[in-house]
Every structure is written in C-alpha cells, then in structure tokens.
Amino acid sequence: MGIGYNHKSAAYMNPGSRPYITLVLAMSADGKIADRGRSPARFGSEADRAHLEQCIAEADGVMFGAGTVRAYGTTLPVRNPVLLEQRQQRQLSPQPVHIVCSRSGQLDPGLRFFQQPVPRWLLTTPIGATSWAEGDAFEHILTVPEQDGRLNWTIALPNLRDAGLHRLVLGGGGELVAALLAVDAIDELWLTVCPLLLGGTQAPSPVDGAGFPAALAPRLELISSEAIGQEVFLHYRLRRE
Numbered sequence: 001m002g003i004g005y006n007h008k009s010a011a012y013m014n015p016g017s018r019p020y021i022t023l024v025l026a027m028s029a030d031g032k033i034a035d036r037g038r039s040p041a042r043f044g045s046e047a048d049r050a051h052l053e054q055c056i057a058e059a060d061g062v063m064f065g066a067g068t069v070r071a072y073g074t075t076l077p078v079r080n081p082v083l084l085e086q087r088q089q090r091q092l093s094p095q096p097v098h099i100v101c102s103r104s105g106q107l108d109p110g111l112r113f114f115q116q117p118v119p120r121w122l123l124t125t126p127i128g129a130t131s132w133a134e135g136d137a138f139e140h141i142l143t144v145p146e147q148d149g150r151l152n153w154t155i156a157l158p159n160l161r162d163a164g165l166h167r168l169v170l171g172g173g174g175e176l177v178a179a180l181l182a183v184d185a186i187d188e189l190w191l192t193v194c195p196l197l198l199g200g201t202q203a204p205s206p207v208d209g210a211g212f213p214a215a216l217a218p219r220l221e222l223i224s225s226e227a228i229g230q231e232v233f234l235h236y237r238l239r240r241e
C-alpha cells in the first residue's frame, strides 16, 4: 500500500495555513530526475535554468531535500539583474531563503552551498539540529518533531508561513516531493521534459517514496504547455475537490 493521499484524512492541510508551494523540476523524457548514479541533473538547457531562476526569483523561499544538496553541492542564487531589480521593486530581499530539509542534519559543511551568497535555513528534527547549534552556517534553524520517522509537516509548514514564507519553490528531490504530496501540500508543478532517456529502476523520479494506488493518485490540471527548442515546459496545478 502506498502513501495515503486523501483530502478527508488528518494529513490534509488547509492551504491558507501553509506556504503556497510550486514544484519545479527537469526530467528526462522517460520521467527520471537524475541518472542511476544520482549525479546532479545538469541535462536541462539554458532556457530551463533561466526558467528555474525566474521561479526562484518570484518566491520567498526555495526548499529542497538534503539528498539534493548532497548531489549538487550548490543551490541556484538569483543573478539576473532584471529579476534582482524586480525583487527590489517588490521590496523583497535580494535572495529568497534557501531551506534544506533534513531529518538527520548530516550535511558536509565543506559543500560550496555554504559559501554561496544566499540566506540558508535548516528545517530539521531536534537531533538534526544538534550539529549546527554552533556557528553561522544557517541563518535560521527550524526544529520540528518527527512523526513516523519524518518531519511533522503539520507543524513545519505553518511555522514556515508564520516566518513570512508565503510562496515557496520546491526544488526536489523525489523523496521530499513524495512527503509533501502525502500531506497535500503541493499546489503547482513545472516539469521540463528534456530530450534524453536515462532509464534505471534506481534512478530517482519526480515523486519517489512508496507511490500512490491509482485510485488515490493526486490529479493534475494542465495550465500550459510550451515547447522551447528541444524541451517541453509543462505547467500543472493540483486538482482539489
């Protein structure tokens, strides 16, 4: 049996009590977000990178799983002067906050991520927070209890909203996406279909975890589709009753 997805279950969260979350991912034409070695996904075009930067520039924060930071070692700061100017006009900080979700808190402090000019937050458990209590690697450490071995999202997400994060970009990976879908906390998806086939039963996909029985699978509504060069940009919203 897969992870439950039921609007009537206790997992359902009132969208007004949490940030509005937009998932942005690039995937191969066979639906993989990285190769079987889980190497950083750098197969998107310059148009895809610019699209991700634009989504990030429109958000208050970017959230990703610890596995994604371990794979890439970096995040994507806003660099485009037009986008920086737009943020200034909207009286936003130059960079949105970059939030790493990690149960364990085990991250290599030598990753280049920790040198990048972005505000870093850690969303973790009390145990995960212990290794970061000293030092200034993270501007803010948000500690929430575990529930069934995962972060308790019904506490974590309202806390993020209360901290001023109303619009979040979710940057993956598949494990974190599955956890947030299970509590019905994703509102929109941007999927860039890239012209390659990665294959591999172990290669990550946009939604990993245990999966959903078809009858309970989250349903999507297509907002737009656009081909740019060899890629297709798909924009969906989650359908809610």
Ligand SMILES: NC(=O)c1ccc[n+]([C@@H]2O[C@H](COP(=O)([O-])OP(=O)(O)OC[C@H]3O[C@@H](n4cnc5c(N)ncnc54)[C@H](OP(=O)(O)O)[C@@H]3O)[C@@H](O)[C@H]2O)c1
Pocket: 024, 025, 026, 027, 032, 033, 034, 035, 037, 038, 039, 040, 041, 064, 065, 066, 067, 068, 069, 071, 072, 101, 102, 103, 104, 105, 106, 149, 150, 151, 171, 172, 173, 174, 175, 176, 177, 179, 204, 208
């Ligand atoms: N193509 C793309 O656009 C794209 C984007 C992002 C990532 N990727 C690829 O995706 C792969 C990484 O994805 P992944 O699924 O392995 O990792 P992930 O979802 O990025 O990270 C998994 C880790 O995040 C933490 N985590 C996730 N869900 C949690 C929860 N509910 N509660 C507490 N902690 C939670 C845990 O960290 P701890 O282990 O520290 O507890 C877990 O081990 C990489 O290969 C990367 O290249 C591709």
